Amino acid sequence: MSNNNFSRRGVLKTGAVTAGGLMLPTYLRADAHAGYTNAPGDTVKIGFNVPQTGAYAEEGLDELRAQELAVEHLNGIGDGGMLNTFSEKNLDGTGILGKKVEFVTGDTQTKSDVARASAQSMIQKDGVIMVNGGSSSGVAIAVQGLCQEAGIIFMAGLTHSNDTTGKDKKANGFRHFFNGYMSGAALGPILEQEYGTDRNAYHLTADYTWGWTQQESMQASTEAIGWNTTETVLTPVGAGDFSSYIAPVLNSGADTLILNHYGGDMVNSITQATQFGLKDKQVNGKDFKIIVPLFSELMAAGAGSNIEGVFGSMNWNWQLQDEGTQAFVKSFGEKYGRPPSGSAHTCYVQTLLYADAVTRAGTFNPCGVVEALEDFEFDGMGNGPTFYRGADHQCFKDVLVMKGVPSASGSDNMVGYDTVEIVEVTPRAQVEYAPDHPMFAGGDLGECNPGA
């Protein structure tokens, strides 16, 4: 049935008029004048994309606290924190290049799709020039790819998979956090010294990029000290109940259990392993031991006393005694009444590093920032002398070997913060590797992308 309201001529006429009306004003390609995406105006906006709900929410919220603190310090509010101890003295509390720093936040929910939607909204709607933060390597890799395409800088938060700066590395992405290989390299000698060279290890591994590379790294470093790998079992992320995976360990003949789990999974698996009595068992005439290669304060808090006697590694810990750490712990503690976690430290440092790189480059152009950060040597950020390698955008610094201990203060608020102690600070040279190391090979950094 035809409709008389819509004559062909009428439709054509209306269409032509509308099209003409739209064409009249000059079209401008987004920010063509600046030569890069989201060139800042009077203020500069950065995006903090962290999990605020879901399994890693605790980590994400702590990252957010640290990032807010970093913005305050950049804008000259508060005591300046690590700005005073940072080896570069370009930042003076007047924002970045004289522009006041503003920030927007987003919730990644630890899901790649959601994280990308949130990052897209930050880039397209809020006009951020840099995205910082996040927990989980899957999400970091997803968002890193997005930022590369959009032409803005991504500073990864808590991501420990070798792939983030290995086969998934991107020119616009940077990682301050350490990785699976470094954990393995740092733990190896300590394990040899504590547990000897004759052990049978059983791996339970979270089934995703981080778990795989973590297990590969641990296997390599334990086999290098003469250990035998009895079996490796992949467990689904978020399994909740690990008893069906732990029961077989008892009869496998293994005397060491390596839990390549993180967050809630690690809390569950170590708790259940303890309940199964693994820690009190004797196998092959040796005490049964559990190792959790990657520690975090918030995980240790969840695991409670189950973490006692367990070895692991960390990127940074608030108990370090250097100047930078003390300055950061002090200003974080004054604002929030608690010590910062390792992931909070990484996100705080990344924000300052970005600001400093922009200042040194004299531009917000991502390509300038990339150049300023590549092969950049700095100190005073809590990790000792640190090196941002240009070949893969990975930071190299000392790695902490940690051990779970009974709480020193006995205070409930400090569980997780003082139930792990620093056993050794493994020097940077010991955890370094070549950019084309087999565990990291296969990727391509590509060209820096300034976007529009």
Next chain:
Amino acid sequence: MLGLNSRDFRLFLIVCALCLFAPIILNPFPVASSLGESFNAGYPALMQRFVIFGLLVIGFNILFGLTGYLSFGHAAFLGVGSFAAVWMFKLLSYNVVPAIILSVIVAGLFSVVIGYVALRRSGIYFSILTLAFAQMMYSIAFSDLVGKLFGTIVTNGETGLQVYNDDPQILLGQGDPTVPHLFGLEMNSAYTWKIGGWEFVFQNGYYLSALFMVLGFYLSIRIFRSPFGMMLRAIKSNQTRMSYTGLDTKPYMLAAFVISGMYAGLAGGLLAAMDPLTGAERMFWTASGEIVVMAILGGVGTLVGPVLGAGVIKYLENIVSKINDSILHNWFAFMPDWMDNLLVTIIHPFIGKGWHLTLGLLFMAVVIFLPGGLMQLGEKFTALFRRKKTDDAKTGATNPAE
């Protein structure tokens, strides 16, 4: 016109116009204003989601709205569509045409197999079967079991699949764009129209998605008004009686299932074409549940309802979830401090990460007071202003208000 009756044609034109002018309609506030910073939704990534999820739910509605068969696993088709599209980018080139074609075909194949099995049962058993299939596919993708079987990467597990510089991309020529494009027209390039304090972004990718949604919408109207659509409605009202009359309902059901699966595959392909990365979580059962909620919220069995439902949910997810306390304090800054704090305390649970709560309340309100979905609200409004109700026999759930 176009084989539609005047009412449907008018509806179709309205949808076309909305899609065409969405960048303007969705950015009603100046960019720099606080309302604009919070409520403007006219940025490409979100507009793409509006139309792509609109398309997905339009397809879902052909199955659920017409036959009454509630599929709880539609996200699985969305997922396979996305995986197929990303694989096309990896193997051939960044041209979106093969990607979109393959995503529809693959989703179609999967829905034939799953539909054939699941449609042996009806009602709750059908829902559970589809849910089970979707969860199986999710687990397979999440642990990349197919990849492990062949010793390669197929879905890349939890990390998700994306395109790398060293992928084959055999059709990629020198100087071809390295982002998804339609014969050279880059999906993510956009024109920004600045006028006064306003900024309107017209993006290629959005318009391609919108074109597909408009086509999908047109096809859905034709199906709704066709004898085939009538047959599907008959199945909804009484399938047993249909069988007694000697009619085999199975082929009709399967056809409806496959069509709606292909819609989902197309939506998945478009999602990948807009943003060339995909992951297993796109197939998780909560994603399927979201599709059902979108359809019910908008109005099951109506033509425009699904699009509306998808829009409302994506808006809440992306806009309301980003409002935080400091933004609220800015809004209420003119009030005395105690009032400001009180209001913020009251609103706090409903914004930011509490957007699910807002959605839940909205959903409850709709289900209780407007069983016909948001479309019913529209109908009530038009009925209020209309002098006398039309005596059209087709009013009701199947005939949405303009």
